[in-house]
Amino acid sequence: MAQRYADITGWGKYVPERVITNADLEKLIDTSDEWIIQRTGIRERHIVSEGQTTSQISVAAAREAMEMAGLRPRDLDLIIVATSSPDYLTPPVSAQIQDMLGAKDVGAFTLVAGCAGFVYGLVTAQQFILSGAYDTILVIGAEIISRFVDWTDRNTCVLFGDGAGAVIMQASDEPCGVLSFVLGADGSGAQHLIMPAGGTVMPTSQETLDRNLHTLRMNGREVFKFATRKLGKALEQAIRQAGLTTEDIDLFIPHQANARIIESAARHVGLPSERIFVNIDRYGNTSAASIPIALCEAAEAGRVHPGDTLAFVAFGAGLTWAAAVVKLGKHRKPHPKPGWRARLASWLRRG
Ligand code: ACO
Numbered sequence: 001m002a003q004r005y006a007d008i009t010g011w012g013k014y015v016p017e018r019v020i021t022n023a024d025l026e027k028l029i030d031t032s033d034e035w036i037i038q039r040t041g042i043r044e045r046h047i048v049s050e051g052q053t054t055s056q057i058s059v060a061a062a063r064e065a066m067e068m069a070g071l072r073p074r075d076l077d078l079i080i081v082a083t084s085s086p087d088y089l090t091p092p093v094s095a096q097i098q099d100m101l102g103a104k105d106v107g108a109f110t111l112v113a114g115c116a117g118f119v120y121g122l123v124t125a126q127q128f129i130l131s132g133a134y135d136t137i138l139v140i141g142a143e144i145i146s147r148f149v150d151w152t153d154r155n156t157c158v159l160f161g162d163g164a165g166a167v168i169m170q171a172s173d174e175p176c177g178v179l180s181f182v183l184g185a186d187g188s189g190a191q192h193l194i195m196p197a198g199g200t201v202m203p204t205s206q207e208t209l210d211r212n213l214h215t216l217r218m219n220g221r222e223v224f225k226f227a228t229r230k231l232g233k234a235l236e237q238a239i240r241q242a243g244l245t246t247e248d249i250d251l252f253i254p255h256q257a258n259a260r261i262i263e264s265a266a267r268h269v270g271l272p273s274e275r276i277f278v279n280i281d282r283y284g285n286t287s288a289a290s291i292p293i294a295l296c297e298a299a300e301a302g303r304v305h306p307g308d309t310l311a312f313v314a315f316g317a318g319l320t321w322a323a324a325v326v327k328l329g330k331h332r333k334p335h336p337k338p339g340w341r342a343r344l345a346s347w348l349r350r351g
Contacts, residue, residue: 006129006137006177007329010071010168012064013296014057015283016048022158029154036158037281041259045161045284047146053087054164055096058142061164061292062101065138069168073101077134079108080125082117082141082288084317085148086110089198097140114193114316115255117141117288118165119181119324122312125169126178135171140164141288148195150215159257161284165292174329179309180241181324182234189319192222227261227315231323232268235313238323239269246270248309249325253298255314256280256290265313277303287316306330 021044022033036042048057058081066073079098086093094108113120118141125137142164149157169177197213198204208214231254239246246269254262259280266276277298286293291312298304307330313323 002173003175004130004132005172005175006126006169007172007174008167008177008326009170009329010065010067010069011166011292011296011299012061012066012068013163013165013289013293014060014064015163015293016046016052016057018047018049019044020047025158028151029157031154031158039258039260040159040284041278041280042158042284043281045282046163048144048162052144054083054085054142054144055087055093055100057144057162057164058083058093058097058140058166059100061142061166062097062138062140065166065168069170071136071168073103073106075136076101076103076106076138078125078128078137079103079106080111080121080137080139081108082111082113082121082139083143084112084114084117084287085144113185113288113320113322114318115257115285115287115290116183116314116316116318116320116322118291119312119314119322120183120320122167122169122326123178123181123183123322123324129169129171129177137169138166139169140166141290141292143287143289145216145285145287148214148216150212153215155220156216156218159285161286163283163286163289163293165289165294165296167292167295172329176327176329179244179325179327180238182238182241182322184230184234184321186226186319189222189226192219192226192319193217193317223319224258224261226319227257228264230321231261231265231313231315234321234323235265235311236269238313238325239311242325244309244325249275249311250305250308251298251303252276252311252313253291253294254312255285255316256283256294257285257315290314304328
């Protein structure tokens, strides 16, 4: 079999219309626009309206990515959804999304790796493609963290925003795709970013409700220290494993959690600011959605081109971290619909 690669052939995003500015938060809690900007780089965030769900915003982002790749729902072989804020604990939101997309009988699973989930998902998709198992995979990062935030806790509520991003990965014979990756976890830091109740350790009870234990608790200082310690190193390792140097990275698209953390990772590998993409000021931390949303925005701003080498790096609850160096195919646009061979193979596989 000829060498296979996994190209990113489409991307899309959905960001809720409703915007909450730092000035809005000043009316809710003891905080200030100045503090939030200085410590995080965030000016505003988008928050879903009542009734909007993670599956709905995922489908909106997925449709955009599929349109860019020229795909119909039945062309998909697999759907991977990275999220920590699904519609339900059970059933998996990935199955809701499969159904809403009309991707009949297509396999779908949810992957939980905190804010690093999208990079974990991308790397997982690539493995299915390189093995020859599948040709066309939809990877989504989507979050509605606003539903799990305590809006009276100034330590957390100023940080997060909602949104969804999606990419399509497709088999290609052009050398491109994920050139290298680093995946890591350290569960000894679990308590630093945790929603204590609602799982098997502390099932929902009147007491957990009374004590408000179904919202996110965070030790910001510890998460900050962990992120600055790990991110730069993970990025450096991924670049080295790809056989590249910092000079070869056309654009660094990091998880948008804190502008100071992004700067620290970039400084560690010597990346100048003009090769870093930052949109945290307008979205806050959208967790697993932040990298695919940033990728879409970078492309819209004309900062991503066919053949470019991108570096993704993320960290999150777990604690987890992930980095990947990704080369975009040169022949990405305009992208043809999958040929009859690919469609026939996909149809036969599904029986
Ligand atoms: N407004 C005003 N003051 C505040 C606010 C706020 N919103 N939040 C905290 N403060 C106060 C604190 O109470 C503290 O006051 P004190 O000194 O009297 O105790 C003071 O500001 C300084 O607090 P620090 O925690 O030292 O501030 P720091 O510079 O570390 O910034 C921050 C805090 C922004 C939370 C930072 O630690 C951070 O970004 N950490 C990483 C968080 C993160 O990225 N989490 C997401 C992980 S990803 C995922 O999977 C969801």
